[in-house]
Ligand SMILES: Nc1ncnc2c1ncn2[C@@H]1O[C@H](COP(=O)(O)OP(=O)(O)OP(=O)(O)O)[C@@H](O)[C@H]1O
């Protein structure tokens with residue numbers, strides 16, 4: 656089964672949200688207290704997805720706000736260097752700083768992220784800085800959930816969604832739930848459900864859909880799709896970590912993607928690499944089942960490497976892994 660996009664557009668995908676800095680532990684398999692060296696990469700879920708899809712050959716653009724500092728300039732240079740259109744990345748003039756994410760790799764199974772996101776420039780994107788002429792040039796608007804956590808970024812994203820819908824641009828909502836960005840779980844559920852109900856495609860982990868539904872215990876995928884298919888979405892992708900992922904189409908078809916065996920270095924970056932390759936495949940006209948394979952293969956490559964953005968694979972690497980067909984059977 657294929658998913659249809661408006662073919663007649665200059666951009667395949669425009670992402671909106673944060674473009675930040677990841678500082679990944681160079682000495683790993685130890686707690687961060689004992690890590691003395693960190694490597695710098697561009698980070699932030701929607702930036703990672705734009706980078707991954709641009710490296711795979713999609714024409715990508717980005718809407719966001721960068722700090723007027725060395726980090727902001729590094730991000731802009733890296734993103735334009737991998738082919739992303741940065742013309743709608745505005746520079747903050749009020750002294751807000753770039754968001755930082757320090758990663759801790761205690762073991763392949765035990766990884767965490769320490770984020771510095773107080774007053775970060777990306778959350779100051781204003782609705783007046785979202786341009787209809789730009790959005791209407793794309794097949795897809797990719798929205799990241801964290802950008803909904805604070806105003807004025809929240810209103811900027813809500814405006815981008817209504818402009819996308821007006822101009823027949825598919826809205827893809829990557830839940831990207833970071834609990835510490837939000838005041839409380841009820842607030843998250845209000846905005847997540849509002850946006851999910853208006854989106855065409857929703858992608859997230861089981862835990863992220865639980866946050867959307869304001870559940871304190873694990874929900875089930877059937878209930879989630881019964882709810883979302885009463886609204887705009889016609890494709891819902893639910894990820895279950897190493898157990899793989901499911902794509903549910905409103906027409907009733909269900910597809911499963913298995914994870915591929917790999918030597919895991921760290922677990923973060925899985926979701927962003929998955930989304931970029933899944934969307935690349937879908938937008939390139941591959942069927943949903945194949946797109947799940949692309950997402951899973953890309954994620955298994957990125958979890959074996961040091962970064963989330965710089966490690967995004969090529970089409971050849973992804974197809975090579977799919978060809979080997981060494982899947983993980985759990986669950
Ligand atoms: N240990 C692993 N080995 C191989 N593939 C994996 C592993 N963990 C996750 N994946 C792949 O990555 C996909 C996305 O993983 P997951 O469900 O953990 O997303 P996520 O929580 O959004 O990731 P992130 O940790 O980046 O936030 C899975 O569906 C699976 O295909």
Ligand SMILES: O=C(O)C[C@@H](O)[C@H](O)C(=O)CO
Pocket residue numbers: 675677697698699700701703756768923924925926927962963964
């Ligand atoms: O999304 C972030 O802000 C941090 C990411 O760049 C980081 O690499 C990660 O968590 C990916 O899942």
